[in-house]
Amino acid sequence: MQDATKYKVLILLTAVISFTGCRKVFDLPEEVDYLSTKADYNTKIFTPRLGRTSVTVNAFNPDASSFPMTFTIQNARFGDGRDASDMMAVKPTLIWASEYTGQEKTLAEIENKRRIENRPMVELRGSGDLIMWYTATRDLIKPSDSVTYPQDIRYFDVKISNSGGSRVIKNLQIIPRIDVPYEPSDDYNTINGKPNTTTPGGKVRVFNYPSISGIKGATTNVAMNDPKNPTTGRVYLYIRKFSNDANGHRLRFKFLNKDSVAMNPLLFNETKWLEQVHGFNEAGTELGYKMTTEYVEYNVAYPIPLARIPTRFTAGGATGSGDMAHVEFTFSRVGFGGVREFGKLSKDFKIYEKGDWEIVFHFKDINPKFDND
């Protein structure tokens, strides 16, 4: 009887075991990640600007493929077959560790939110989006010309893979464009990096202009509402470096009169100097600026603005988009009939490159009227 029991138990066990392995027995497929055959790049030609960090957004359409997924750049080459993997050279790069808020009290506080990491100049992030870091400059990567020849285009393939398999998406292109270190860049030729002219190779230069309002000409007593109008008085805006220090961290504002002589910034007597740029005193220990008779200078962190985050220093303030930095220099005077009139000089701008920069407002033809009537 015991034998029989054993026999029965044995049969039962075999049955249970054999059926427990159903997945194996019946050859059921294993679950793998999904890799769509239609997953592809929406954009296959990337034209990033050198010298600034660019990220394409939604460049890759996964067609519901499962993330996380790995993206690898393969076979980087020029159109004529030369190796183009130099663009993947690793550079020490400043990356964000925590969020910039515009509320930082010292320069060090800002710097603590960034840290140096080694990153290739061109890389793909987890979403397949292409990143070209600001470390890719025109010294390292040759920018494209106005005419792009295949031998200047950097081709590459992207291998996408997850547990569902892998595929190679071929012949993506990078056509880097020359760096434009600041904006607005109307005075900058975005093809060759030289001063901009109205026609290619022409002699007539194009300028940047600030926004002005409420300012009257000292000699004309006419409102200078249009900075491009020579009869009411043109106002040029220059964004330029005043030193060659690559690690510069200063930003100056200068106001030139029609004789190109610096005016005292204090003439803009209503200006809230602490709210123009997120700048600090020379030591960087507190919010502040250095005021001279020729300029006002801030100790800043570049780029400006640091991130696309609305702060009180950006255009539109805290409810704006945070895209551009914003400065406005105002003064008031007693106008005709004892009315207090306000004059304002303002500009939205960006500076991408680190250095000692100055932003110059040049009253080209007619000086502004600061005196009371």
Place this chain on the structure above:
Amino acid sequence: MIKINTMRKHIILLSIFFSCMFLCEDLMAQAKKITLTGTVLDADTKLPMVGATVASGTPRRVVVVDSKGKYSIVVDEGATVIFTYVSYESKSVKLSPGQILLNVNLQEEKNNMKEVVVRGYVKRTRDQTTGSSALVSRKEIQDVPVGNVEQLLQGKVAGLNIQNNTGAPGMRGTVNIRGLSTIATTGSGDDAFLQPTSPLYVIDGVPMDADKASEFGFDQQGPGVSPLSLIPQEDIASIEILKDATATALYGSRGAYGVILIQTVRGQSEIPRVIYTSNYFVSTVPKLRETYGGTYERDFKLDQILRYGLTDDIYKITNTPFLADSLSAFYNNSTDWQDIFYSNRFNMTHNVSLDGGDAKFNYKTNLNYFSQDGIVENTGFERYSLNMNMEFKPSPKLSFFGSIRSSIGSVKSGSGSGVLQRVVDDSGQRSSLLPGPSFLLATSDVLTTLQIRESAGPKNITANMTANYELLPGLNIGTSGNYDYTIESKDTFLPAAANSQFARVYNYYSYGSTLYNRNNVSYTKSVNNSHNFFVNLFSEIYIKKNQENITQIERSPNDQFEGPLGYDGYNSKGGGVLTSFRDLKQASLAAAFTYDYKKKYILDVTYRIDGSSASGQLDPYSKNPSIGLRWNFAKEDFLKGTADWLSYGSFRLTAGQNIFPQGNLVDIYGRYNPYGFYNNAARVGIDYGQIPNPLLKAKKVLMYNLGVDAGFWDGKLDVVFETYFKKVDNELFDNRLSNTLGFGIYKSNGAALANYGYELSLSSRPLSKNSAFQWTFSINGALNYDVLTRLPEEYNGQYIDFVDQDGIGQYIAKRVGRNSLSNYLFINQGVYGSTTNVPVDPVTGLRMRNGSSGSYLNSYEGGDAIIWDANGDYVIDNRDRQVTGNTQPLITGGITNTFQYKDFSLNFYASYTAVRSILNNALSKRLLLLGDPFGTKTVPPAGSLDIWTGPGDTDATYANAYDYEHGRYMGNFRYEQSLWQESGSYLKINQATLAYTFKKKLAKRVGVNGIRTYISSANLVTFSPYSGPNPESVTSLGKDLSSGYPNPRTYTLGFNVTF
């Protein structure tokens, strides 16, 4: 010499004669005849065992017990008398000398193997069947009045997964045997539902399509009452559930989803008897959504605005009178809106059953009235039915069975569609500050619910006739034919005040018919009593027709004008024949062969060829074989010694294939539309939406089953263990075609899935059979895994229907290798404790954002939901969704507990479902209500929920629901996230019944034969970790809609009187 010889012969003969005489005399002296009388009662119910046989002596003398349980038989003194009754344990009693009175109680047979079952329209005992099946007795489905008897099967059979997900009277939940049989989903958003794959019901041999009402989803047209709801539970004698392919093989071309056989009561009393059953029951409203009322609501909203609002919002308060003007009588209310729509109901049912007759001729008539008002205002179900059957055996060779079932159902679904009550749900969410409904003040949706007039319901008549003739011993020919005709209608009239000042008239009419015929020839032969053969050849024909029409007039001229209707074309919306049109024909030819050796080894082989007009016209036939083996090992000689503890034991192994026709005319032939005239020639062209597939095949279900049955200690413990593998092939799939091809979709057979699982049923009667106290306990459970095994090639292993299922973004993902129906959701990982915890994109310096709008306002901050950024781009968008969860339960089962002491019995039935993910959309909706303080919706208190309390609260479950100005950029309570994906496990006490059977004497005193009375409660309590109202009230795709119809708890007082 010759004379002497003859003499001698004579003497010998004479001596033989005399010796015989003496012997006989001896016998005669012993065999004193007596007339034995007595009563035969059921040991449990103490009801008379009408029709039981009492036998004694050789040649056997047999009498039948009469309607009062009495018998009278002439037997020899001191003889042995045997009492038998189908599915009861027979009892043999040796009379003591002089005994002339013998009262006997018969015990119901609890040994599963002796039950007689009908397999392929042929009776066999269960130990002779190879297939997998389970029997539910009449007793288990009596004491709770329900509109649909299916509800009561929940948890009674391992592998039969029933989810009673609606409390709407007369409607049905979902039923699946052994896991999923389809992956086809229809409807969009919240309404997405899984195409029902109910088993085929066969009622007294008449096949019935229980899905008919539900195949077009929740918002179906028409009354939506399942045909099953038209069968009164009092008329059911037994229900058998067939699970594997060998068991279902003989039920033909529609048995792929399993078969449920319902046997109605037959006449079994020589003296006509009347049984009257009546139930009085109260349906009570379950716990509804809590809300703040009156000034609490106003204070809460104002506080929320002052705390989280922007400057502008504070100004806005003054422009929102119902917040600002608390003294206005119009806004100074505390209306309980839910109370207007939900209330407890009192209902009753009456059933009269008359039966009579003997084995040669018997008849039964059952008259039933069932009425149940729904707990939602203006909803309910009523049923009137008259069912009759009769059996006639004019000679032992010839037999007839005939039945007629006729029923009228009447259903009211208020403003909803039966299963869903959207308007009620919306209205119930109204702010308590608003004044309650009155004709002039109420808004139209409230009036819709309260004022709609509706007349709807199915009317069904089914006739069935079966004849059988034994040509030669063992050779039978039989024929059976039945016709089922159902018309359904729904007329609703919505008065102008409830419908933007214009009355609306809606009319629905449909008819459906099924003609079914089966002819068979069978032959049985037994050789040497050890080799038994059975061959059965039969043919089957189905003709099914169905047509549904609607007419709708959106704006009728006035409230008084309800018809005849004619109006301009603009306002006559809808109408014509709906896409459910069907004219289906099926023909099958089948053969079955059974062989057994000494009832020890049994072999079943079946083969059938099925042709269906629902399959592509180029290949309408499918061939379906099945094979089954059974080994009753307990009968083996080497186990002889175990008889004292092993009552029976067997192995069963089956494999077989079955089909289910699934196409419709459009799928096979395409749709052709009239395109007007050109040059006086009518143009009819194909509809480019779908390209016809002339090769469309029926769904094919292949199943392997391995079962072990064992009984120990003579009924003390019965065990059934089964494991199976079920492969569903040729699943219909809409392949979306490339836009260069002209046609939109192509219906292919490209998908397939598989189920495998284990089922275990244990039942035990631990106490001695003779004890006054009886306890029966049984538990069953089924573990089912489903795996999607194939999708059309071009989808490369995953399909997410973004097009059809849009709405709330809860897409269903179908991924090969995984459970077939998963969710495609954002993964919620908790709540950001504070803003500094939000990750910052190292490249751009921006905080994690919601959506790629690029606006800073979309940045996450403390108190927002942490959603997994799967692709690492610091933007939460659709690409971060993951395939997750399983919308179908993994484990289902039930527990039965019966106690009996003398005339009292106490039953508990429970069922459970475990390992299932359900989406708590009700909670999502509830939290979203907190995000709109200016809206005129109610405020549900959320204090008990684990909501983020402030910076530093890192382990909250739910994001800050109150910060509405910021919250609207974040979608913290979006439906499509794993936060709502909760465990849908539950243990439900389905039913508790206390019954008392009056003493015979007492019953007699009031002039009846027997009275049984009982109190019971259904849907008593549900235990679940689920945070929503009821884990069972979810759609077949596991979504908990707050607009579902809540399941009421019912309390019943019932009587059962036998005259």
